[in-house]
Amino acid sequence: MADLAFELQHTDTHTKARAGKITTDHGEILTPIFMPVGTVGSVKAVTQQQLMTDVKAQIILGNTYHLYLRPGLETLEAAGGLHKFNGWNKPILTDSGGYQVFSLSNNRKLTEEGALFQSHIDGGKHLFTPENVMDIQRTIGGDIIMAFDECPPAGCEYTYAKNSMELTHRWLDRCFKRFDSTPDKYGYTQNLFPIVQGSTFRDLRTASAEFIASKNATGNAIGGLSVGEPTEAMYEFTELCCDILPKQKPRYLMGVGTPWNILEGIALGVDMFDCVMPTRNGRNAMLFTSNGVVNIDNKKWERDFSPIDDGIDCEISSFYSKAYLRHLMKAKEYLGYTIASVHNLAFYLWLVKEARKHIIAGDFSSWKNEMVIKLQQRL
Known part of the structure; x- marks a missing residue:
């Protein structure tokens, strides 16, 4: 058992892009990396075997809010944690549930103690606190577990953002206190990542990034930047945070995003990404490809057998073929959702692997600029 380690292997000379290696007790992760989202312990419509062989995923996500409600902690603990429960023997990151609580704004109440919310399943009331969210994530069994934070909505006023950030910081101190006073579960090391907040205010983002950096965690996350703010603001504040967060620790930009968002994020110094976009868009007939974006519903693909x-x-x-996948989608055949989801995820993993190659080769900047244009084309 050992704490998560990060080896910075290459840095790009023209951008802030990095290639590195994260080592956990469940294996190595080569960065930059994209992490498929397995909200309820499964990546929608994709088997674990497909994640390993076709997608070539190195790490997946589980979500605290959803797994806590169903199947519940007793089942997960009896199974020996999420790895044993779902058969995934590589690293897992668990999201703290903070974002889900944020998205349930009509059914939750925030206090200093924590977040009181109603279950979307049966309406039952539950309280998440920094302490019990650490305990819940220990039981779920993530290799990387996230601090419990409040994610402020895009466009919020300065006072709200400041109060929210300060609450997140107080909660973080409580997360670390609980985390440091409880043992790892299941015989491997669990690692706590804090999250930078501060909305789109430079002084708040700076203060939050400095506070998070001071915690000397094994890795750090940037939150609250895929919640509806303009894309340029996302890039501006991602760069600000990356410039402050320690270079020798992995940086995780939460919930981002499109393939071109990811390439720009890599150029700004981000190492880890996650997003539901590849699977959600895939199920809705949008394919990301190495030549651009395809709406497979369009009639133009009806007899395209490539x-x-x-x-x-x-x-x-x-x-x-495109024609066959279009047929499956039109017929609302489940296999279509699987093919589209596997393809989109495989494309994302291919893209970050190519980015890594070009960082190491020294031509990342020119390659990235060409790819950003190419990938946004509508085919």
Whole structure:
């Protein structure tokens, strides 16, 4: 058992992009990396075998809010944690549930103690505190567990953002106190990442990033930047945070985003990303490909028997045709959702692997600028 370690292997000379290696007790993660979101212990419509062989995922996410409500902590503990429960033997990151509580704004009440919320399943009332969220994530069994924070809405006023950030910081101190006073579960090391908040105010973001950096955690996250703010603001505050957060620790930009968002984030110094976009958009007929964006519902693909995308390293993407996938989507056949989800995830993992190659090769900047334009094309 050992704490998460981060080895910074290469830095780009023209941007702030980095290539590194994260080591956990469940294996290594080469960065930059994209993490598929497995909210309820599964990545929607994708098997764990497909995540390993087709997508080539190195780490996946589980969500505290959803797993706490169902299947519940007793079942997860009896199974020996989420790894044993879902059969995924590589690293897992658990989100603290803070974002879900934020998105349930009509059904929750924030106090100094924590967040009182109603279950979306049966309406039952539950209280999340910094302390019990640490305990819950220990029981779920993440290799990386996230601090409990409040995510302020985009466009909030300065006073709200400041109060929210200060609450997040007080909660963080309580998270660390509980985390440091409780043992790891299941025989491997669990690591706590704090989260920078502060909305889109430079002084608050600076203060929060400095506070988080002072905690000397094994890694750090940037939150509250995929909640509806303008894209340029997301980039501006991502860069601000990356410039303050320690270079020798991995940086995780939460909930971002499109393929071009991810490339720009890498250029700003981010190492880890997650987003539901590849699977959610896939189920809604939007494919991200190495040549641009495809709406597979469009009639133009009806007799296009070429592969979905033979430019990436994924057997499913090169095996099935656009015409066949369109047919499945039109027929609302479940296999279509699986193919589209696997393809989009495989594309995202291919993209960050290519970014890593170009960082190491020394031509990341020019490659990134070309790819950002190419990937946004509507085909």
